[in-house]
Amino acid sequence: xxxxxxxxxxxxxxxxxxxxxxxxxxxxxxxxxxxxxxxxxxxxxxxxxxxxxxxxxxxxxxxxxxxxxxxxxxxxxxxxxxxxxxxxxxxxxxxxxxxxx
Amino acid sequence: xxxxxxxxxxxxxxxxxxxxxxxxxxxxxxxxxxxxxxxxxxxxxxxxxxxxxxxxxxxxxxxxxxxxxxxxxxxxxxxxxxxxxxxxxxxxxxxxxxxxx
Numbered sequence: 001x002x003x004x005x006x007x008x009x010x011x012x013x014x015x016x017x018x019x020x021x022x023x024x025x026x027x028x029x030x031x032x033x034x035x036x037x038x039x040x041x042x043x044x045x046x047x048x049x050x051x052x053x054x055x056x057x058x059x060x061x062x063x064x065x066x067x068x069x070x071x072x073x074x075x076x077x078x079x080x081x082x083x084x085x086x087x088x089x090x091x092x093x094x095x096x097x098x099x100x101x
Numbered sequence: 102x103x104x105x106x107x108x109x110x111x112x113x114x115x116x117x118x119x120x121x122x123x124x125x126x127x128x129x130x131x132x133x134x135x136x137x138x139x140x141x142x143x144x145x146x147x148x149x150x151x152x153x154x155x156x157x158x159x160x161x162x163x164x165x166x167x168x169x170x171x172x173x174x175x176x177x178x179x180x181x182x183x184x185x186x187x188x189x190x191x192x193x194x195x196x197x198x199x200x201x202x
Binding site: 036 | 145
C-alpha cells in the first residue's frame with residue numbers, strides 16, 4: 001500500500017481524494033507529513049476524507065505517530081497518520097445464539 | 102468538560118499531560134487549534150498523550166473536524182480533535198452464554 005506523502009503546498013482536496021481512494025481499496029490509509037505546514041495540510045485533508053467516506057457510511061478514526069524518515073541522507077522526523085475503520089461494537093449475535101439450539 | 106486550547110507556542114509535553122488527564126477523568130478529551138503552527142503542536146501533543154495513555158493500557162484514536170469559533174468578534178475556523186477510546190471488539194460472551202443454561 002502506497003504512503004500518501006503531503007507537503008505544505010499539497011492541495012487538500014486532491015490529498016483527501018487520494019486518502020479516500022486508498023482507504024476504499026485497503027480498508028486503511030497512511031498519510032505522512034514533515035513540518036508544521038505539511039501536518040496542517042494533512043489534517044485538513046484527513047477531515048475532508050472523513051467526510052467523503054462518511055457519505056458512503058464508512059466511519060474512520062486516526063492514529064498519529066512519529067516516524068524517522070531519511071531524506072537526502074538526513075534523518076527527519078515525520079508524522080504518520082494511520083486512517084483506520086472505526087471498530088464497531090456490533091456483534092454477530094446469531095453465531096452465539098446457535099449454541100442454545 | 103474543558104476544551105484544551107493549543108497555540109503555536111504551547112509546550113507539547115504540557116498539552117499532552119492535560120490531554121491524558123482530561124481523558125482519564127472523562128473517557129474523552131477535546132483539543133482545539135487554530136493555524137498551522139497550533140495544529141502541528143496539537144498533533145505532536147496528541148502523539149505524546151497517546152503514548153502516556155498506552156502505558157496505562159488505554160488505547161485511543163482521534164477524530165478531527167472543522168469548527169467555527171468566535172475570537173474578538175471574528176469567526177475563525179479551528180480544528181477540533183476529539184480523543185476517544187478505541188472501541189474494542191471484545192464482547193461480554195458470558196451474557197449470551199447464559200442463554201444456554
